[in-house]
Amino acid sequence: MNVKNFILIATAMAFLGCSKTETDEYLLELDKKTLAENINFDKIVFYKFAKIAIRSSAVQDTSSASYQTFAKNSTHLFNSLNNINVDSGKSISAVDALLIYQDYRKVKKFVKETDEDIFPTVIEGFNKVYGDKNTLQTLLGGDAKIYHQNVEHAILSVATLAAKSLGPEFALYECSKTQPETLKDSEEKTLLEFIRGFLFLNNNLLYLSEDGFSRNIKWLEKNKQIPLPFTKAFFGWRSLSNDQANTAFHAMNCLFRGIDRLKMTREIDEQRALDDFELFVKDADELGLESELVWSVESYLYLKRENPALAIESLNKLKASKMLGKDEREAIEESINYLKDRKKGDKLNTVYDKTLMAKIATRYVFATLKKIDWEKVLQQQGVPHTKEVFATLRKYEAIADKVSSYTN
Structure with missing residues (x-):
């Protein structure tokens, strides 16, 4: 093979290799692998230990050796989850915490390697604990089980996010266990996809994030007349009509898909991001919205679209917000001064960038999440066993806090 042919072949192979890594599908699969690695650390494994203890309580075929080993070594945890009443100020003793930790160490490998979804659902576990002990319940199977356990993961992703000492890591685990494709198209599914x-x-x-937001955008565009009570409660949009709520939620999905794309590395991603921000601003204008979220996106969009006058107008509004810290206000002031002095045609170079814009948008949503009483919202929507789910999470938090003294 001569040198010329070798170079041509090597170049072609390099091109093919690069094109593979840059396809949306390939990068999506990489994200899935990364997610699996990110949810397999000790705090999450102990959480799985507690969940399997609840779910396995409804197992009817107890002949499995692995089940018997687990059941034997989860008794202390299971009894504590049933018996303590943290809402009245009671917690477990140091001795109980030590016994639970010792049990956990014995089955940790099993828990780590086991998919909790091979067990009955959480609700079936609750039915076993709180229901009629003399009646053998009919356990779900097949598609019905898949659907219901996905609903449970969806509810728990919200419940753990709201819990004081759990939060995003645990919600991420529950989200990873949720398969949106198994849920029927609905407002609940769309809100879950957003979270x-x-x-x-x-x-x-x-x-992974972009994929979910894209599904949401398509669904919202096709279902503009569907009521969105959960979404209104989530964002505090009770005064909006269904049409307005649809537009507002469409805007939020466009915004965060745009932020996803802005963080990506391909040239096409930035252009897609700006298109998403255009959609967000269009929706916001339609609703007459004025907020830090809108001003932050407008500022960035107008900067990138070379419209300094409009960028300065939005930056001035943003600068006056009490939500921003001193450093952020100073960065915005610096950007305003830069834009005022910048000559047309000069390279755009401002400290108000995508990082600051994304930071403001993310903070806005976290602030929204903190205001929501999820237990109340889910009860109002008739979600079964809501009270027990949140009570059990509070018990789990108390137990995990005590046991953590032996793991540190």
């Missing part, structure tokens, strides 16, 4: 997308974005799983 998943937001959590994935904050864990730099950009392609």
Whole structure:
């Protein structure tokens, strides 16, 4: 083979290799692998230990050796989850915490390697604990089980996000266990996709996040007349009509898909991001929205679209916000002064960049999440066993806090 042919072949192979890594599908698969690695650390494994203890309580075929080993070594945890009443100020003793930790160490490998979804659902576990002990319940199977356990993961992704000492890491685990394709198209599924997308974005799983936001945008565009009570409660949009709520939620999905794309590395991604921001601003204008979120996106978009006058107008509004810290206001002031002095045609170079814009947008959503009483919202929507789910999470938090003294 002569040198010329070798160079041509090597170049072609390099091109093919690069093109593979830059396809949306390939990058999405990489995100899935990264997610699996990110949710297999000790705090999450102990959480799985507690969940499997609840779910396995409904197992009817107890002949499995692995089940018997696990059941034997989860008794202390299971009894503590049933018996303590943290809402009245009671917690477990140091001795109980030590016994639970010793049990956990014995089955940790099993828990780490086991998919919790091979067990009955959490609700079936609750039915076993709180229901009629003399009646044998009919356990779900097949598609029905898949659907219901996905609903449970969806509910728990919200519940753990709201819990004081759990939060995003645990919500991310629950989101990872949720398979949106198994849920029927609905407002609930769309809101779950948004929460998943937001959590994935904050864990730099950009392609998983983008994928969910894209599904949401398509669904919202096709279903403009569907009521959105959960979404209104989530964002505090109770005064909006269904049409307005649809537009507002469409805007939020466009915004965060745009932020996903802005963090990506390909040239096409930035252009896609700017297109998403255009959609966000269009929706916001339609609703007459004025907020830090809108001003932050407008500022960035107008900067990139070479419209300094409009950028300065939005930056001035943003600078006056109490939500921003001193450093952020100073950065915005510096950007305003730069734009005023910048000559047409000069290279754009401003400290108000995509990082600051994304930071403001993310903070806005986290502030929204903190205001929501998820237990109340889910109860109002008739979600079964809501009270027990949140009570059990509070018990789990108390137990995990005590046990953590032996793991540190």
